[in-house]
Amino acid sequence: MKQNYSLFFSKILILSLLFTINTKGQDVSLYQQFNGRYDFTFLGNTMNPVENTFQGTPAIFTTSSATLTLQPNDVVEKAFLYWAGCGTGDFNVKLNGVDITAQRTFSNVLQTQFNFFSAFTDITSQIQSTGNGNYTLSDLDVTSFINLHSQNSTNFAGWAIVVVYYNPNLPLNQLNVYDGLQAVSQVQNQLNITLNSLNVIDNNDAKIGFLAWEGDVGLSNNETLSINGNILSNTLNPPTNAFNGTNTITNSTDLYNMDLDIYSIQNNIAIGDTSADIQMTSNQDFVMINAIVSKLNSQLPDATISIDVTNQACNSNILLVDFTVYNLNSTEILPAGTPISIYANVEFIEYTETLTPIPIDGSWSDQISILLPFDIPANFDLQFVVDDIGTGVGIVTEINENNNVDLQAIIQNSSPSFNKLDDLVSCNEGLTKGTFNFSHYEDLVKTDFNQIANFYTTIDDALNQTNPIFNTSNFAANSTPQEIYIRLENENCYGFTSFFLTTKKCPPTVYNYVSGNFDGYNDGFFIEGLRDIFLNFEVKIYNRWGKWLWTGNQSKPDWDGYVENGVDEKYAPAGTYYYVVFLNDPDYNEPLVGFLYLTR
Known part of the structure; x- marks a missing residue:
């Protein structure tokens, strides 16, 4: 087939001039991590009828299809739909006729007039329900932007689904899904992306996948993809033309202006690595990275902890705490003897440890009685830290070392404050008898409107809340002095105060x-x-x-x-x-x- 090479090279010249302005997008970062017997695959398709660099007359589809083929024991855990194109964005599409609205969006700008977009939606339930078969994305319309973008051969659209699946026969792996929208170009000809939150225990069968947009097969000027300084390549992706419209899953080479590439990286990472450096270069082609998926063999526990219930007796420095240690999102048993340290306002106060191994996706609960220091404030932050020997140092290697803390604000159950009350004096009615009105003391004793006050004739009744005095406005004391006890309660605790009823000899x-x-x-x-x-x-x-x-x-x-x-x-x-x-x-x-x- 003949190509109009004069048109092709004129477009390249325009493209090189436009790239004197750097692009701006969103950094690629970790979106979600999966730990267990998981792997991933891609499916998707372009909307370009041919590569945009070779288009004589700009054209683009609004519908295209791809096929999902999983093995019988593969069970869909998550499915993420990404769609992208030139322009400011079309964020409402259909997948197999089902309306899809973007949950997250990304953008990238070249110069001030050439916009690019990407959109994301979690479509797990739809993929789980439909399963294997044909998927058609429709209503992705960027036609209003292709004439503008055809000037520099950046008119494109496409879609892809990242499928994370579980299979009981797989080894225990760690999958990380990263996304954003970052670009490499002729002027901004080097892009560095750091993949954090990795945990390389075994690099056997390690792999990495890329969802990229706008790569051109005809532009192979120093277009490299490296991990930790090692250039990646395979039969579909030459070392100097990494993004060339290919699909590793289907071995397709006509995925025009988009790439679904998967590489083996078991020789490019080392055991013990917690991050990987991705580097892209291009002296000519404009390429945007939208998503990266890494798969590493990983057999590690992941300890987390929760403070479930706290209970403190009134006016006691003993705090009773129910707590649970979890081993969720893990790929290995959490061993018995995993340390747990307890802090009050960052001051270490108690140590304990797990008593039994905790299986993958399992938990273990216990109760501990904590003796609080007497100088601890009435309000403080209680922290339980799992895998901590009391110095902030752990002894268990975990998938995630930054999720070991649970904090709860504690308001100690201290007696309420109260106002001091004067003794009441009444006339002696004979043999020290007297009649008294102390109904107004219910309000006078309180320091807070929400406190509750009740009156009793004995301290035992006040403690047990029995036989309260109901007639406080005309109380007859059979002998005086008579001590009246007030039980004052707040939201968390109670306290006692008292006053005396006394009589005097009034004039007969x-x-x-x-x-x-x-x-x-x-x-x-x-x-x-x-x-x-x-x-x-x-x-x-x-x-x-x-x-x-x-x-x-x-x-x-x-x-x-x-x-x-x-x-x-x-x-x-x-x-x-x-x-x-x-x-x-x-x-x-x-x-x-x-x-x-x-x-x-």
């Missing part, structure tokens, strides 16, 4: 009317607040001429008109009489003096 009240007719009403000379209060009182009754008639005290009943030592009459007649009450109390030095009326 004299009722100076005596009926003396023995009808049960006002039959005696009654003085309220006298009996059982002023125990040494003495009452003397006189007639109006000052003659003494009667003397009473605590042991005698109230005067009912009886005349002691009377000669003519035993009871005094109706009339006015006088009383003198000696309280005989140091607080009341003066007697109570007055008159009373006696009727018959």
Whole structure:
């Protein structure tokens, strides 16, 4: 087939001029890691009818197909769809007629007018449901951009699916999926990408796959792909034309302006490596890397830990913690004796270790009682660190050494603060009895509106929350001093305070009317607040001429008109009489003096 080589070389000249402006995109970095009996494959297709460098008239498809062929024991674990093209982006496509919307997008800009895009969606459920067979991507439309991009032969579109699958017969591997959108070009003719989070235990059958866009088979000017300084090549990809429209899975050479290439790298990495350096060069061709997948044989545990439940008794420095150690996303058993260190605000306070081996995808739970230092703050961060001997150093080689910590903020169960309350004083109602109103103390004692206060007559009742005082506005104390206990609770704990109920001898009240007719009403000379209060009182009754008639005290009943030592009459007649009450109390030095009326 004849080619228009004059057109071809004119496009190359334009392309070289445009590449004087560097491109800008998103760095390729780790997206997801898989540890277990996993491997990967690619499928996908271009939308270009021919390589863009050889197009006389720009043209592009909106639909193309590819076939997925897995073995009977292969089980799809994950499937990631990438689609890309020239222009600012088409982020809504169809796969086998199912609408797909981009979940993540990437972009790259050449000069200020030549835009490129890539889009990503996790299509695991669709691939798991459909399985092997033909897949057709449609509605990928970049037609509005191909005339502009054909000026520098960068008009393209295509799609690919990265399939991660499980097979019980596979060795234990570590798969890393990296993605972004970085480019190499004539001016920016070297691109370096570091693949982190590797763990090379065995380099046997190690391989790496690349999803790249816009490579041209006709441009092979120092276009190299290296790992750790070693140039990669195979029968489809020459050492100086790494990205040339090929598909390693199908051995296709007509994957125009896109590449699905897989290389063996078992001789290019070393046991113990934790990263790999990818280097691309190009003195002419413009190539964008969208995704990289690495597969390494890896048999390692991966310890993680969680703080499940914490429980601290009120006002105790003992913290009871339930925790679980996991060995998820691993390829080897986590051995017994894996150390666990416990920190409070980064201060080491306790050490323990796993007691049994933890299988792949397994876990082990335990409980530990931690004695907290007395100087630990009321609020602190509790950290459990698995594979740590207490110095930040571990003894187990793991797939991921940076996921061994769980942290939980702890608020210690300390008693609530409270306001000090004054003792309450009431009048002595006899034998130190008294009636008190302390309903307002419920609010006065609190330092926080959310605290709960309850009143009790004994500390045991307060501890056990039994027999609370309900009538705080009219509480009768049968004897005083009476101590009242308050149980004050906050969200996490409780505490106690108390106050005393005391009585005092209030001035007595004299009722100076005596009926003396023995009808049960006002039959005696009654003085309220006298009996059982002023125990040494003495009452003397006189007639109006000052003659003494009667003397009473605590042991005698109230005067009912009886005349002691009377000669003519035993009871005094109706009339006015006088009383003198000696309280005989140091607080009341003066007697109570007055008159009373006696009727018959």
